[in-house]
Amino acid sequence: MNTPLKHLAVVGAGGMGSGIAALFAARGAQVVLIDPVDGALDRARASIARQLGVYAAGGEGEAMARIRMSPDLDAAAECDLVIEAVPENLELKRGIFAKLDAICAPGAIFATNTSGLSINALASAVTRRERFVGTHFFTPADVIPLVEVVRNDDTSEATVAAVMDALRAVGKRPVLVRRDIPGFIANRIQHALAREAISLLEKGVASAEDIDEVVKWSLGIRLALSGPLEQRDMNGIDVHHAIASYLYQDLENRQEPSELLRGKVERGELGAKSGQGFYAWSPERRERVLREKSEALAELAAWLERKAGGG
Incomplete structure (x- = not known):
């Protein structure tokens, strides 16, 4: 990675967090993946191995060796960049950042992976608002090229530049969202x-x-x-x-x-994770579709990159 942000912590080892960890490790960063939930890190290890197999081109073992796993936030203490990827709960995220603010070195940059929560509201949990941004990755985080980088009212130009450089170094296409609005772009x-x-x-x-x-x-x-x-x-x-x-x-x-949407939620028809949504999903179909779409998206993204570069 040709960036000063070479030591990364990812807080939250779900699908999004494990994808972010796999992405950075595959491109040479040292990563610590943090999650206190029982079994979360074991599940993440299996998921990351599968993700690395899609695009690491035989270097899965080396990339996996660059990922350290820990249940403790203290493991983020020496990191240059901390990306939080826990569930979309404002107070949960704020609580984590308040703890990280006391743990991490003053120069560390904080980034929250949120689909639309207020970056200003999240940044208010820390003293380093100028070193706080939103980084909205898209599922699967290790495959979809774009990341929305969202400023809070106090984010410095230096922080924006450092985060966007780090994302470009791992093959992402970051865009800057200049204003903190619900849902971003x-x-x-x-x-x-x-x-x-x-x-x-x-x-x-x-x-x-x-x-x-x-x-x-x-x-x-x-x-x-x-x-x-x-x-x-x-x-x-x-x-x-x-x-x-x-x-x-x-x-x-x-x-x-809509009433259609509300009714499905009330009946527990939540999509692939519950077995029924707008379509019926067996566990086998869900796994097959996830695998096939991840592989196809990786191929499409690579083709588009070649077209954009004139290759």
């Missing part, structure tokens, strides 16, 4: 898309399978190469304006989750 766009898709399903316009088919094989395949604003330029902003003039009024704009 990706989840605001993703939830707008999901809200419309769920509304179409709820209204009986099409099946879940066909709605997903439309997105994957029209919008999705195009979005891999051209973002929505560039696409508006390509199509013509006047054309978009003309369509928006009649379509916006008919789009889903509810302010609360």
Whole structure:
């Protein structure tokens, strides 16, 4: 890694935390993965071994040797960068950062992996607000190239530069979110898309399978190469304006989750992890889909990187 941030702590050994640990270790960083929950580190060890097998190209053993595991936050004391990746609970995260603030050296940078919690609210738990950022990775964290780096009101330019350099050094494509807003960039766009898709399903316009088919094989395949604003330029902003003039009024704009969504949560139909969501998921199907999609995403990301680099 060509960055001064070579010693990393990841707090939280779930799917996201283990993916972040695997990513940095595969690129040469020394990593300590921290989680006090019984069995969490053993599960992470198996998960990391599988993840490294996707892209470490035979160097899995060396990468794994760079990962130390500990149940104690004190293990982060000497690290340059600490990335927290625990569940999306504001007070849980704040409590962890308050402890880390007392443990870690003054020069350490803190980063929170959150999908949309306020970075300002999280940073208020520490005395080093200028050395605190959000780093929103995407699942699987070791495969999806983009990371949203989110400032709080006091984040220094030096901190932003150091974190973005560290992410680039492990092959990520960081973008800077200049303002702390709910959901940042990706989840605001993703939830707008999901809200419309769920509304179409709820209204009986099409099946879940066909709605997903439309997105994957029209919008999705195009979005891999051209973002929505560039696409508006390509199509013509006047054309978009003309369509928006009649379509916006008919789009889903509810302010609360739909009854369909609420009902599924109440019945425990939580998706792949519970066996039923919009689709039925056996344990075997879940594992197969996770493996196949991780491999396919890694291949797609590598192809896109080659295209972007002119290769």
